Amino acid sequence: MSKEITSRSTDYSQWYNDLVIKGELADYSAVRGCMVIKPYGFALWENMRDVLDKMFKDTGHVNAYFPLFVPKSLFEAEEKNAEGFAKECAIVTHYRLKADPDRPGKLMVDPTAKLEEELVVRPTSEAIIWNTYKNWIQSYRDLPILVNQWANVVRWEMRTRLFLRTAEFLWQEGHTAHATRQEALDETVKMLEVYADFVENYMAVPVIKGVKTPQERFAGAEDTYCIEALMQDGKALQAGTSHFLGQNFAKAFEVKFSDRDNKLDYVWATSWGVSTRLIGALVMAHSDDEGLVLPPRIAPLQVVIVPIYKGDEQKGAIDACVHELMQSLKPMGIRVKYDDNDNARPGWKFAEYEMKGVPIRLAIGARDLENKVVELARRDTREKSTVPLEGLAERIQQLLEEIQQQLFNKALAYRNDHITDVDTWDQFVSLLDTKGGFMAAHWDGTAETEEAIKEKTKATIRCIPLDNKQEAGYCILTGKPSAQRVLFARAY
């Protein structure tokens, strides 16, 4: 059938693409590197967005919106940030098209409509936002500013992959301004905790919280905190970042405030973001060869009900039973769909909803009505059981939580099993190829060694875990002394 998907063992990349396309999360578009997020995929994003948005608001943040375009002169103000993103910027140079005299009916860029100053399509919004904050901040009384924006950004990547790395993507970016270094640092860590909470408890993907090495740091940050997740093929994926920006942007944009003692100082900053890339992480963390497996808390559909009947009379009886069941499920906030489309037969629907990762499927036929039961199938374990109609809604509610927990436990067991303490270079190299996952290894702390290891093995330091155990040892590459292990992995 056309809907068959490549197995993970045959071709992991193809498996991932098949899931995204055939699970109807997204599609390719006519625009290089840009994808269409389809309704089912967007529903998933909306659920994720809604949860995160509430978490941000519960921690005191408010939403705002800043322009898509950044004048080049503003973009280049914070030099490190500008340099870091320069290679992947889309730039608007003109503002008008005109009829092409050489090609009837076609258009050309009007050379007389060249912009005085080019506009950079934002790859991130620190520049335009800090240029704005300059006008908002005079006194410590104006601080803190705790603003988030939901937006699209553009990064002209050389090689793109659905959700994992697209030229345009959706994200949120928080940009906060503080009166003290400590307050900004606290904010950075607080938002990292929010991300970890969300990814683990809603997406059921376990993460390691840590801090990036200077090499891997966000351009313009003093410190980059991150959450790192592990995919089923043993590669790591950066799921979210929270940056302590120090006073870098305040200095670049001259944002000063008067403190209580009427002394002028630069404002302290943070920024933090997660993107539609999280959907890629979600797909790769839980899904199997039958299709998507979505965690109940953010699944667009949590329960699908498939009727099995012969003739209108049976259908009528099943309809009545299902409608009653839906009346009890909906008030519980359970997202349920009754698929009584007569054009598709039950077997087709079973395969289709497995492909789309719906956590629970119920099948109800005349036989079941007689016995006052339904057939219940779990997507995660693919187990089928016959359960009584009596108390079914409560049972489903409970089961959704159980599935959520089970998905997390399974991913956690896999992740924990794939953090390996490694003490020799040979072991490091061979385990990267055979087992994959995180290698907890000693490192001498230098950028040169980090770079050399990356060159030789394609493994990077994903992070130095927060509250990392201090333990004396020797760098796996250079043999120089080291005070702690750091996590290496190949990454997306």
Place this chain on the structure above:
RNA sequence: CGGGAGGUAGUUCAGCCCGGUAGAAUACCUGGUUUGGGACCAGGGGGUCGCAGGUUCGAAUCCUGUCCUCCCGACCA
């Protein structure tokens, strides 16, 4: 951006080498029979062969350019 593969019906693909009226499966439409793991029969509709040039009496097929996608690499706050 370098190497490789590809773009033909909604979808997956054959046809191309060797130029001569555009095919299959599936999906879709109509009617009927069906319905507990991707139903069956009969009939029917649907494609400027990615786009733009060129060669030719004639181009899906040969040539040039260009756009898009996939895989590997480089790159990746």
